[in-house]
Amino acid sequence: MHSVSDKRRSANATRPSLNALADSENQFVILGNRLSIDFANTTTASDRLGGNLQTWDDLVDFLFATRLVDRNRSVSLKQLGRDSPGETHELVRVAHQLRDSLRSTFEAMALRARINPSWVHPINQILQLTDGHDELQELIPADRAAGRWALQFVAREQRLEWLLAAIARSAAEIISEGPDAPVRICANPQCGLFFYDTSRTAKRRWCSMAVCGNRHKVAGHARRFAAAADGKRRERPANRRGKT
Numbered sequence: 001m002h003s004v005s006d007k008r009r010s011a012n013a014t015r016p017s018l019n020a021l022a023d024s025e026n027q028f029v030i031l032g033n034r035l036s037i038d039f040a041n042t043t044t045a046s047d048r049l050g051g052n053l054q055t056w057d058d059l060v061d062f063l064f065a066t067r068l069v070d071r072n073r074s075v076s077l078k079q080l081g082r083d084s085p086g087e088t089h090e091l092v093r094v095a096h097q098l099r100d101s102l103r104s105t106f107e108a109m110a111l112r113a114r115i116n117p118s119w120v121h122p123i124n125q126i127l128q129l130t131d132g133h134d135e136l137q138e139l140i141p142a143d144r145a146a147g148r149w150a151l152q153f154v155a156r157e158q159r160l161e162w163l164l165a166a167i168a169r170s171a172a173e174i175i176s177e178g179p180d181a182p183v184r185i186c187a188n189p190q191c192g193l194f195f196y197d198t199s200r201t202a203k204r205r206w207c208s209m210a211v212c213g214n215r216h217k218v219a220g221h222a223r224r225f226a227a228a229a230d231g232k233r234r235e236r237p238a239n240r241r242g243k244t
């Protein structure tokens with residue numbers, strides 16, 4: 001899964017800059033390192049980061065942002081939303097149900113708590129409805145001539161549910177890793193983004209060092225600075241007493 005490029009990261013990045021990143025990725029923050037985690041991060045909760053996936057067009061934009069569909073397919077899918085709104089609304093409902101399940105599941109995994117079988121049910125339902133195979137596909141970023149190859153799930157038949165198959169499968173793979181799967185929640189309590197920790201030390205704390213990590217560092221620096229200033233204020237009366 002592609003992630004936010006270093007080029008776009010800024011040393012003094014804060015929340016607005018994450019929103020800017022989100023805009024550049026069709027409103028979605030893609031930094032979870034796993035497809036299903038990026039999907040779980042498309043929450044509709046307004047106080048959370050992670051973009052917004054509410055409508056059929058949003059869902060198609062997410063599929064395009066994560067290279068699950070190419071531009072032509074995303075255009076035809078959006079047209080399908082105009083032509084068959086009943087069908088596409090139903091898939092959006094299924095997608096939201098899947099996302100709720102993924103959020104509950106990943107939160108439990110991050111907290112090393114038990115996964116409720118009812119959360120896994122929507123994942124299994126999509127796996128049951130879908131059938132296909134893995135295939136190597138070249139991912140070519142828009143700004144580069146050569147891309148990299150990735151193993152992608154390809155549906156045998158083009159039922160709409162297959163659009164969610166790769167997400168459900170990604171989640172199933174993570175859950176199958178068991179309690180040691182490095183699913184984490186960003187240590188910034190105002191953030192709440194999930195990520196899959198692929199760091200060498202497996203001790204990554206932040207969704208993004210450039211955003212939440214840096215903000216924490218700045219806050220820590222401000223706290224230490226305030227504490228040092230406070231210490232000096234306390235020292236001065238003592239010094240004066242010492243002199244008299």
Ligand SMILES: [Zn+2]
Pocket residue numbers: 186187188191192193206207208211212
């Ligand atoms: Zn964060």
